[in-house]
Amino acid sequence: MSRFAAVSYSMVWLLVFLTGDVRGAERSREQPQTIRIAYVSPVTTMAPIWIATEIGAYQREGLDAKIIYIDARIAIAALVAGEVDSVVISAPSVIPPVLSGANIAFIAGLHSKMIFSFHAQPDIQSPAQLRGKIVGTNRPGTPADYGNRVALAKMGLKPADVQLRPLGSSGVMWQALQTRQIAGATLAPPYSFRADTEKFSRLVDTYDRPYQNTGVVVRRDRIHAMADMWLRLLRALRQANLRFYEDPKLAMFVLKKYTQQSDPDVLQKTYEFESNPPGFTKDLKVSDTGLQGILDFLSTTVRPEAAKASPKDFYDTTILDRLEK
Numbered sequence: 451m452s453r454f455a456a457v458s459y460s461m462v463w464l465l466v467f468l469t470g471d472v473r474g475a476e477r478s479r480e481q482p483q484t485i486r487i488a489y490v491s492p493v494t495t496m497a498p499i500w501i502a503t504e505i506g507a508y509q510r511e512g513l514d515a516k517i518i519y520i521d522a523r524i525a526i527a528a529l530v531a532g533e534v535d536s537v538v539i540s541a542p543s544v545i546p547p548v549l550s551g552a553n554i555a556f557i558a559g560l561h562s563k564m565i566f567s568f569h570a571q572p573d574i575q576s577p578a579q580l581r582g583k584i585v586g587t588n589r590p591g592t593p594a595d596y597g598n599r600v601a602l603a604k605m606g607l608k609p610a611d612v613q614l615r616p617l618g619s620s621g622v623m624w625q626a627l628q629t630r631q632i633a634g635a636t637l638a639p640p641y642s643f644r645a646d647t648e649k650f651s652r653l654v655d656t657y658d659r660p661y662q663n664t665g666v667v668v669r670r671d672r673i674h675a676m677a678d679m680w681l682r683l684l685r686a687l688r689q690a691n692l693r694f695y696e697d698p699k700l701a702m703f704v705l706k707k708y709t710q711q712s713d714p715d716v717l718q719k720t721y722e723f724e725s726n727p728p729g730f731t732k733d734l735k736v737s738d739t740g741l742q743g744i745l746d747f748l749s750t751t752v753r754p755e756a757a758k759a760s761p762k763d764f765y766d767t768t769i770l771d772r773l774e775k
Contacts, residue, residue, distance in 0.1 A: 482514035490522035498690040507686035541662035542596035556765035559736040561663035563729035566597030567655035570634035577605035583633035586623040598636040662740030
C-alpha cells in the first residue's frame with residue numbers, strides 16, 4: 451500500500467469514527483433498540499460483528515445488539531420465523547431457500563472472498579488417491595458443502611467418486627481429519643492453516659473463484675418497516691470492516707477471542723490471508739459476480755433452476771442506498 455493510500459485510508463476511518471461519535475452522542479439520549487444478530491460459525495468471516503462489539507460501534511448507533519451463535523441448519527428457518535432479526539451467513543445458504551420461495555434477502559455484503567482449501571491425510575498426495583475414500587463435508591446447501599463440491603471439481607473429481615460424510619462445520623471436520631476418521635475435507639481459516647502447520651496435504655484451494663461470502667440477511671417484509679434499525683446496523687458494521695484493516699492488533703485479538711485460536715503464527719497467517727487481497731468489504735456491497743459464480747455452479751450440479759435466476763434476486767439495496775447519502 452502506498453503512503454498516500456495509507457494516509458487516505460486513515461482519513462476515511464477517522465471521518466467514519468468521528469461521524470460515529472457525533473451520532474453516538476445523539477443516540478445515547480435515546481433508549482437503545484434491541485437487535486438480534488445470529489451467526490452460524492466461529493470463523494474469521496464473522497469478524498465484523500465481533501469487532502463492532504469490541505469497539506462499541508453498536509452502542510454508538512443506539513443499538514443493544516444480541517449476538518447469537520446458531521446452528522447453520524436452522525439459521526434461515528429461525529430468521530423466517532422471526533426468532534432472530536438478521537443472520538450473518540454466506541450465499542450458498544441463502545440461494546437455495548430463495549429459489550424455493552423464502553422471502554429473504556441480503557441487505558449488505560461483509561466479505562467477498564472464497565476461503566476454502568482441501569486438505570487430506572499426509573499419506574494422500576494426489577486427488578486420485580481420494581477415490582473411494584471418506585471425505586468430510588457439511589449438509590447439502592451449506593457454504594462448506596459448496597466449497598467441498600468446488601474443490602472436488604477443481605481436482606477433477608465428482609461427489610460420486612468419494613464417500614461424502616456430512617459432519618458439520620470446519621471445526622468438526624478438522625477434528626475428524628485429525629483423528630483419521632476421514633481421508634480429507636474442505637476447511638476454512640483458521641483450521642486450514644492449522645492443517646498446513648500439522649503437515650496435512652493441501653491438495654487444492656478455491657481462492658480464485660468469485661464468491662459472495664458472509665453478508666447481512668433479513669426478511670424482505672421487514673426491510674422498509676425497520677429501515678432505521680438496519681441503517682444503524684450497517685453503519686456499525688462499516689466501522690468494523692474498516693477497523694479490521696486499520697488496527698491489525700485489534701483484529702487478531704478479536705479472532706483469538708471469538709474463534710478460540712491461540713497460535714500466534716496461525717492468527718498472523720489468517721490476518722495476512724484476509725488482507726492480501728482484502729476479503730472484508732469497505733462499501734458493504736453484495737457481489738454480483740460472486741452470486742453469479744454460485745448460481746452457475748449450482749445450476750450444473752444440484753439446483754438446475756438456478757440457471758434462470760439473477761444475482762439481483764438475492765439482495766436489496768434500499769439500506770445501502772441510504773447509507774451512501
